[in-house]
Amino acid sequence: MLNRRTLFGAAFAGLALAGVASPAFADWKADFPELTIAVIPAENASTTTDRYQPLADYLGKQLGVPVKLAVATDYAAVIEAQRAGNAQIAMYGPASYARAVLTGVEVDPLVVPRHSNGATGYYSVIYTLANGPYKSIDDLKGKTLALVDSNSTSGNNAPRFFLHRDGKDVDTFFGKAIFAGSHDNAVLALAQGTVDAAANSWNSEDDSNLTRMISKGVLKNADGKPMTKEDFRIVFKTDFLPEGPFSVLSALPADLKAQIKQAFLDMPKNDAKAFAGLSDGKDTEFVAIEPATLQPIIDMVKFNDEQRKKGS
Missing domain, CATH: 3.40.190.10 (Periplasmic binding protein-like II)
Known part of the structure; x- marks a missing residue:
C-alpha cells in the first residue's frame, strides 16, 4: 500500500x-x-x-x-x-x-x-437514490454530498467547476460535502444512506464505476439487498472530460x-x-x-x- x-x-x-x-x-x-x-x-x-x-x-x-x-x-x-x-x-x-x-x-x-x-473520456455525475425524494440537483440544497478525493476529477474537481458555472458553490450549496476516499466508497455511502448524493465517474449507461460495482455484486442497500443501476438516479452531469x-x-x-x-x-x-x-x-x-x-x-x-x- x-x-x-x-x-x-x-x-x-x-x-x-x-x-x-x-x-x-x-x-x-x-x-x-x-x-x-x-x-x-x-x-x-x-x-x-x-x-x-x-x-x-x-x-x-x-x-x-x-x-x-x-x-x-x-x-x-x-x-x-x-x-x-x-x-x-x-x-x-x-x-x-x-x-x-x-x-x-x-x-x-x-x-x-x-x-x-x-470515446477517450468520460463524465462526472452526481447520483441520488431513485426511490428517494431528490429528483434534481436543486433538490439537494442543504443536503450531504459524498465526494471522492480532493485530487479526483469526477469526484471533486469537475463537479466543483461545472456546478460553479451553474451558480452553485459546492461548499455553500450543500449542507455538507465529505471525501469518501474512493469512487466505490462514495457510491457505498449513498447506497447505505450515509449521504444524500454521491459524485462519480460515468462513461455510458452500461459502463461506469457504478455498473462495475454492480457486476461484482458488491453493491447492496441498507437492508443488505443487491442493487441495480435502476436504483440510482443521475441528477447532474458535467461536460465531457478527457x-x-x-x-x-x-x-x-x-x-x-x-x-x-x-x-x-x-x-x-x-x-x-x-x-x-x-x-x-x-x-x-x-x-x-x-x-x-x-x-x-x-x-x-x-x-x-x-x-x-x-x-x-
Whole structure:
C-alpha cells in the first residue's frame, strides 16, 4: 500500500535516485533493474490490485524487468511517489495529473484507453437514490454530498467547476460535502444512506464505476439487498472530460519511455485477458495522448484553486 508518508519506504531509495537521472545509457536495464507503477485508488485496495496486477505483470514481461504494482492510499500519494522518483510509471486521473504538473512534477502522459463507445473520456455525475425524494440537483440544497478525493476529477474537481458555472458553490450549496476516499466508497455511502448524493465517474449507461460495482455484486442497500443501476438516479452531469493518462517520469531514458508506451499500445493483442480486466471488457484499445489534450483539465484545477483561495 502506497501512502504519502512511506512513498514505498527505504527499499526504493535506490530506484528513487535512478528515477530522476537523465543520462542516456546504452542499456537502461542496468540502471532500472526494477520499475514501479503506481495507481490511484479508484476502487477499494483489493479490487484495484486484482485489476492492475496483471498489467504490472504484463509490463514486466514486455520490458524484461520486474514491474512492481503500488496501490496508493490516496491520489496525492501517486503524485508524491513520482515527485520522489519512486514510481517511474503512474496511472492518473485527469485532475491528479494536472495537480502533478501544477506542483512541478515532470511527467509525460503516454496513453489513455478508448472505450467501447469510441470515446477517450468520460463524465462526472452526481447520483441520488431513485426511490428517494431528490429528483434534481436543486433538490439537494442543504443536503450531504459524498465526494471522492480532493485530487479526483469526477469526484471533486469537475463537479466543483461545472456546478460553479451553474451558480452553485459546492461548499455553500450543500449542507455538507465529505471525501469518501474512493469512487466505490462514495457510491457505498449513498447506497447505505450515509449521504444524500454521491459524485462519480460515468462513461455510458452500461459502463461506469457504478455498473462495475454492480457486476461484482458488491453493491447492496441498507437492508443488505443487491442493487441495480435502476436504483440510482443521475441528477447532474458535467461536460465531457478527457480520460486520465498512464504517465512516466520525463527524466527516464528515451528508449525506456518508448518501450513502455509501445507495451501499452500493444497490450490488447499481446495480453487480451489482462487488458480486458482493466475495464471489465469495456475498453477497446490504448491510444497515445498529447499534453495539450489535458490542458483544459489543468485550467479547471487552477480555477478551483483560485475559488478556494477566495473563500478561505
